[in-house]
Amino acid sequence: MDQHGTGGHKAASASTDGPTTPGVAVEQGGYVLQEVSAPGVVGQAGQLSFTFSGLDGMPVTDFETEHEKDLHLIVVRSDGTQFRHVHPVMDPAGRWSLPWQWKAAGTYRIFADIKPGGSTAGMTLTRTVDVAGTFDPEALAPVTTDEIDGFQVSLNGDLSAGSSSALTVIVTRDGKPVTSLEPYLAAYGHLVALRDGDLAYLHVHPEGAEPVKGEVSGPDVQFATTAPTPGRYYLYFDFQVDAQVHSARFVLDTTGPAQTIPDRNTGADSNVDDGHSGH
Numbered sequence: 001m002d003q004h005g006t007g008g009h010k011a012a013s014a015s016t017d018g019p020t021t022p023g024v025a026v027e028q029g030g031y032v033l034q035e036v037s038a039p040g041v042v043g044q045a046g047q048l049s050f051t052f053s054g055l056d057g058m059p060v061t062d063f064e065t066e067h068e069k070d071l072h073l074i075v076v077r078s079d080g081t082q083f084r085h086v087h088p089v090m091d092p093a094g095r096w097s098l099p100w101q102w103k104a105a106g107t108y109r110i111f112a113d114i115k116p117g118g119s120t121a122g123m124t125l126t127r128t129v130d131v132a133g134t135f136d137p138e139a140l141a142p143v144t145t146d147e148i149d150g151f152q153v154s155l156n157g158d159l160s161a162g163s164s165s166a167l168t169v170i171v172t173r174d175g176k177p178v179t180s181l182e183p184y185l186a187a188y189g190h191l192v193a194l195r196d197g198d199l200a201y202l203h204v205h206p207e208g209a210e211p212v213k214g215e216v217s218g219p220d221v222q223f224a225t226t227a228p229t230p231g232r233y234y235l236y237f238d239f240q241v242d243a244q245v246h247s248a249r250f251v252l253d254t255t256g257p258a259q260t261i262p263d264r265n266t267g268a269d270s271n272v273d274d275g276h277s278g279h
Contacts, residue, residue, distance in 0.1 A: 021228055022124035023111050023194070023201025030055040033125035036110050042102050042133045048075075048088070049097035052125070054116065059094030062117030067185040071096060072113040074192060077106045078128075078199070079137040080234035083247060085192070105133025109199050124201050140196075140234065146248040151178065153237060153248035161230040161254040167191070167223045169237050169248075177219035183211040184240035189221040196232035230254045 026033050032053045039046035052060040063070040073096075075084045082104055088096040102108075108129045115122040144155040150173055157167040169189060171178040181188045188211055193202040207222045227233060235250040 021195075021200045023109075023126050024198055026125055026127055028123045028125060029119065029121075031060065031114075031116055031119070031123065031125065033110075033112055033127055036127050036129050038100055038129050038131075039102060040130075040132055042105050042131060045099070045101050047097045048100035048110075049095055050110075050112075050127075051093075051095050052112070052114065052116070060116050061090070061092070061094040063090075064115040064117055064119075066113075066115055066122060067187070069185065070114070072185075074111040074113070074201070075108055076111075076194060076199070076234075076236075077104065077108050077137075079106070080140050080194065080196070080249075080251070081138050082106070082108070083192075083234075083236045083249060085190070085236070085238055085245075085247065102131045104136075105131045106135045106137065107131075109194075111201050113203070124203075126199075126201070140232075140251045142232070142251050142253055144250055144252070146250060148248050149244075149246050150174075151241070151246060151248070153239075155235065155237075155250045155252070158255040159225060159227050159233060159252045161227045164224050164226045167225050168220050169223070169239075170220045171218055171239060171241075178241065179218040180216045180241055181218035181221070182216055182240045182243070183213060184238065184245060186210055188217045188239070190238040191223050191225075192236045192238075193225070193227075194234045194236075195227075195229070196234065200228070202228070202233075227254045 034051045034053055036048065036050045038048045054060045069087050071088060073086050073088055076082060086098060088098040090096045108131060110127050110129060112125050113122065146153050152172045154170045155167060156170065158165050159167065171181065187206055189206055191204045204223045204225055207224055211217065232251065232253050235252060237248045239246055
């Protein structure tokens with residue numbers, strides 16, 4: 001997906017020795033997301049924690065801030081449900097953690113968006129975590145509307161494979177346009193997309209200039225998007241109103257045939273859009 005359309009924020013290119021599509025590997029460019037520690041059963045209070053090792057095998061403690069945070073963490077169950085976008089805190093030894101409790105059993109994917117200090121590009125590393133209990137997966141059919149915390153959120157537009165297309169998210173409440181969308185992580189909204197099947201990770205930001213602190217917007221937020229391959233995608237839209245962050249979920253199938261697009265690293269043709277990493 002095309003991303004970082006917010007003024008001044010450019011998408012970081014994937015390193016030449018990393019995966020073409022982000023969110024499918026524990027390692028990129030010598031950086032490794034080490035084993036994730038988390039509660040093993042539903043309802044157990046504890047911590048979610050992990051470290052990153054660098055080229056020397058030691059824990060990484062130096063990270064560059066991107067969209068107001070040194071780390072963006074996405075957690076989602078393998079069926080596309082139970083989505084969370086959170087920001088752990090790092091201790092001096094390089095261990096990231098935050099209080100954690102699972103609401104449902106299943107296998108979860110952990111996506112860590114980082115840019116280690118001195119690296120030339122951001123990256124998205126991933127691991128899986130199994131949570132014991134009865135797993136009742138949901139079959140997610142295409143849907144372009146969601147209701148969350150009293151807000152009605154709709155998604156307009158098509159998702160094209162291999163070519164850019166426009167998606168517009170519209171937020172209303174009680175049938176009235178919401179014009180009080182606040183800047184959240186340097187944007188009026190964030191959109192994460194996960195490809196059904198392997199949960200390949202894509203992240204986009206709104207078109208237009210970066211918002212100024214104190215300004216509000218709405219009811220619509222526009223994104224320029226490109227799906228790397230045909231198929232079904234789970235999309236999650238984060239927005240903030242009255243200092244509270246809300247997440248709406250959509251499911252879209254791509255339209256039209258896949259188009260061959262150049263690989264920016266090798267110059268060869270590819271059906272996968274590379275370089276989609278980071279916030």
